[in-house]
Amino acid sequence: RDYRDGKNQNFLRDEDLEKVLATAKAREKVDKYAYLASFDEIKENDFNLNIPRYVDTFEEEEEIDLVAVLQERKALKSDLEQLEAKMEGYLKELGFMEGDNG
Numbered sequence: 646r647d648y649r650d651g652k653n654q655n656f657l658r659d660e661d662l663e664k665v666l667a668t669a670k671a672r673e674k675v676d677k678y679a680y681l682a683s684f685d686e687i688k689e690n691d692f693n694l695n696i697p698r699y700v701d702t703f704e705e706e707e708e709i710d711l712v713a714v715l716q717e718r719k720a721l722k723s724d725l726e727q728l729e730a731k732m733e734g735y736l737k738e739l740g741f742m743e744g745d746n747g
Contacts, residue, residue, distance in 0.1 A: 647678075677702050 647664060648655040657665070668679045680699040690698050736742045 677704075 647657075647661045649658050649661075668675055672681055674680050677700065682699050686699070687694070696702075733742065
C-alpha cells in the first residue's frame, strides 16, 4: 500500500509522496500505479481525470482450495477433541471434575 489508512480518509506518508513525485518526474507508466495519458486520450474521456479511467488497479483474488480447507478443518477439529479429552483427564486428576458428570 502506498498510503496510511485513516478514519475518514487515507494519508500519504513521506515515502508515498516521494514515490508519486519520482514517478511523475520520470513521466513513466507503472503497472497498477501510474499512466502517462496523451492529450487525445484525455479528450476522448471528456477530460475526465479519474484514475480508474487510465490505471487498472484490479487484482484477482487468490483461488481457495475448498477441499484442502475442509480437510484442514476436519484435522483441527480432531486435534481439538483430543486436547479437550486430555484436558478433561487432567482436571479429573486434579479433582476439578468427578467421573463423567462434568
